[in-house]
Amino acid sequence: MKKWKIAAAALCVCFLFTAAFAASGTPGGQTDPLVTLSYLNGSYTKQVKDMVDQTVTARKAEMEQSLRNILAGQGGGGAPSSGTFTVVTLAQGQSLVGEVGCEVMLRIGAAACAGQDSVGLIDTTAGSVLGGGQALAVNHLYMVTIGPRSVTAAAPTVKVLARGPYSIQ
Numbered sequence: 489m490k491k492w493k494i495a496a497a498a499l500c501v502c503f504l505f506t507a508a509f510a511a512s513g514t515p516g517g518q519t520d521p522l523v524t525l526s527y528l529n530g531s532y533t534k535q536v537k538d539m540v541d542q543t544v545t546a547r548k549a550e551m552e553q554s555l556r557n558i559l560a561g562q563g564g565g566g567a568p569s570s571g572t573f574t575v576v577t578l579a580q581g582q583s584l585v586g587e588v589g590c591e592v593m594l595r596i597g598a599a600a601c602a603g604q605d606s607v608g609l610i611d612t613t614a615g616s617v618l619g620g621g622q623a624l625a626v627n628h629l630y631m632v633t634i635g636p637r638s639v640t641a642a643a644p645t646v647k648v649l650a651r652g653p654y655s656i657q
Contacts, residue, residue: 573649576656578641583657586632590652592639594624597646601630602638609637 573593576584583602586592592609601608603620611618613628624630624639638657639648 571651573651576648576650576654578639578646578648578656580641580644580646582646583638583640584648584650585636585638585655585657586650587653588632588635590632590635590637590650590654592624592630592632592654593628593649594626594630594639595647595649596626597641597643599624599639599641599643599646599648602640607634609639 573591575595578584578597578599584592591612600623601618601620603609606619607617608620608622609618609624609630610616610633611625611628612631614625618624618630623642630639632652
């Protein structure tokens with residue numbers, strides 16, 4: 489009978505140690521990576537939303553700054569560096585002077601190429617060369633390949649689209 493009491497006491501001690509060890513562990517901790525629905529719905533979802541909000545806010549600020557830079561580049565007569573066309577209005581006698589790489593498209597009015605030699609502008613629409621003094625065709629895209637070359641307004645109001653480095657004189 490004494491052996492049974494010792495065996496029962498040993499079994500109770502083992503049971504108590506096992507219960508104490510199980511109670512000391514925390515589910516979802518470093519040693520037991522249990523993920524519960526309450527964790528996903530609570531703190532994890534909030535963390536993900538906060539990270540997304542921070543990323544969106546940062547990207548929005550970058551885009552706004554880029555837009556400010558583009559708009560600042562359009563002021564003062566210069567073309568923006570973003571590669572977009574800018575509407576330029578010229579009065580009769582005014583000239584748009586383009587550097588190499590500038591592209592010009594006559595939209596409204598009449599204008600002529602003002603170059604010193606036979607190569608004024610390249611008409612990329614027709615695939616031809618426009619010499620000095622020749623008139624630009626409406627809706628044709630012209631490129632400056634030898635700088636500087638200019639387009640002079642021959643009508644009271646002339647509107648052109650310009651892209652690339654240019655100035656107004």
